Amino acid sequence: MSSNNFTNQLLDWFVNNGRKYLPWQLKKSPYSVWISEIMLQQTQVKTVIPYYINFMKRFPNIESIAKCELDELLSYWSGLGYYARGRNIYKTAKILDKKYQSIFPKTYDEIIKLPGIGRSTAGAILALAYKKKYSILDGNVKRVLARYYRIEGFLQKSNIQEKLWNLADLNTPSSNVDQYTQAIMDLGATVCTRSRPKCFICPLSENCLARFYSEQDKLPTRKPRTKKSIREVGVMIIVDNKKSVLLEKRPNNGIWGGLYSFPELGDGQTINSWLDDNLREPVEKITRLNPIKHSFTHFNLLINPTKIKIENKPKKYRIKPRYFWHKLPIDREIGLAAPISVMINEL
DNA sequence: TATGCGTGGGG
DNA sequence: TCCCCAAGCAT
Known part of the structure; x- marks a missing residue:
């Protein structure tokens, strides 16, 4: 045979x-x-x-x-x-x-x-x-x-x-x-x-x-999973009066590698200190938006977004190289993670 | 070799 | 609401 x-x-x-x-x-x-x-x-x-x-x-x-x-x-x-x-x-x-x-x-x-x-x-x-x-x-x-x-x-x-x-x-x-x-x-x-x-x-x-042996439900053997941790991050949705939004290109390693996301607040960083360090433009209006839950295989993420309206975006050379202005709406130009895509569509 | 890496759907 | 995981690979 x-x-x-x-x-x-x-x-x-x-x-x-x-x-x-x-x-x-x-x-x-x-x-x-x-x-x-x-x-x-x-x-x-x-x-x-x-x-x-x-x-x-x-x-x-x-x-x-x-x-x-x-x-x-x-x-x-x-x-x-x-x-x-x-x-x-x-x-x-x-x-x-x-x-x-x-x-x-x-x-x-x-x-x-x-x-x-x-x-x-x-x-x-x-x-x-x-x-x-x-x-x-x-x-x-x-x-x-x-x-x-x-x-x-x-x-x-x-x-x-x-x-x-x-x-x-x-x-x-x-x-x-x-x-x-x-x-x-x-x-x-x-x-x-x-x-x-x-x-x-x-x-x-x-x-x-x-x-x-009636063991269909037991096989293959599942490994017990440890409880998922919760991470929290503050992001800023910065939009100018011509409907451009500021995005940050994420490094190729780690979560959402190579995709664009909103600028994140570092550990212990406040919105004001971030704006002082990175934007230095007069702010028109700051609005705290509802937090968004996103679940990964290994952890849960809580995104705390703040919308910041400014009059005019600064010239490109004045922002750090990982930041980019993008005209809204964004259609098939760059990679966006699922929850970021949802948030951008709601702008 | 154990863990990080996404998302949407089923139970 | 929460946990599980579905056509794996890289490190």
């Missing part, structure tokens, strides 16, 4: 139940697989679809990214989150343009070196775009394997990871690897879901150990 039961049952199931008409499956190329795989990291299909369509309209190929400004690329990523992915796409496009004549490389060793591409994404590109026998191990696959083989222990532990990679390799076939790869992701996304899995329609249920 060239491939096992698990693999054949999944391939059979895929014929009638797999997803074959997602936007990135229609005109499949290494480029479309690359972009979609990056967008899909830690992000659900439903969320990605509109971003993918808009992105591909503006950036149909590697060259179009290599020629654009990072700010514009990040504007197409605004709201999608994990912005390092967008910055890494930009870096990778530059590398591909320079070293590979804008042709996506075909070997694992070359692909794995590209920024933002790890083992699983490299495997997905090789399997889906080139039909080469490489495995993936994303959240869906981990869940399916952990249940089928009843793997206990936290997924993030290295010995569990190794075990799962070995099982992934074991089941990945050399023929129809593209269909198999899509099939196991589809099964995880639509049948072997985190809560209330649909075991009654699952093609693998017969030999699934989690089902046998």
